[in-house]
């Protein structure tokens with residue numbers, strides 16, 4: 001296990017001493033902090049879009065929690081919907097709803113179950129079920145989606 005020796009005493013006027021700091025422990029905490037921040041961000045954003053917690057996974061049966069990213073866990077580069085959502089201030093606007101971020105011929109609202117763009121985070125309107133992913137052009141690999149460098 002790698003160790004890093006830091007001089008922790010001399011700057012405080014204390015006698016110079018060396019203490020081992022286990023790098024793997026530090027990296028674990030950094031990783032956990034980053035993972036928590038990422039998870040809390042996309043969980044917060046799920047509530048900011050219609051059906052944000054049940055967006056279908058375009059690659060397999062299941063959901064895609066990190067809707068704005070090319071990775072289902074919400075890490076890494078944003079997809080076109082994620083970029084548009086960020087540009088809208090992370091708010092579900094009429095413009096964002098009516099836009100076809102992934103250029104698959106369906107608006108973001110149609111894909112997320114809000115075809116009339118009436119949903120807000122506090123509304124009580126009934127949503128349709130989400131049909132497809134708003135940030136990943138489907139069918140994946142089709143000629144219509146050839147512009148998108150994404151494969152399952």
Ligand SMILES: [Ca+2]
Pocket residue numbers: 099100101102103104105106107108111133134
């Ligand atoms: Ca679309």
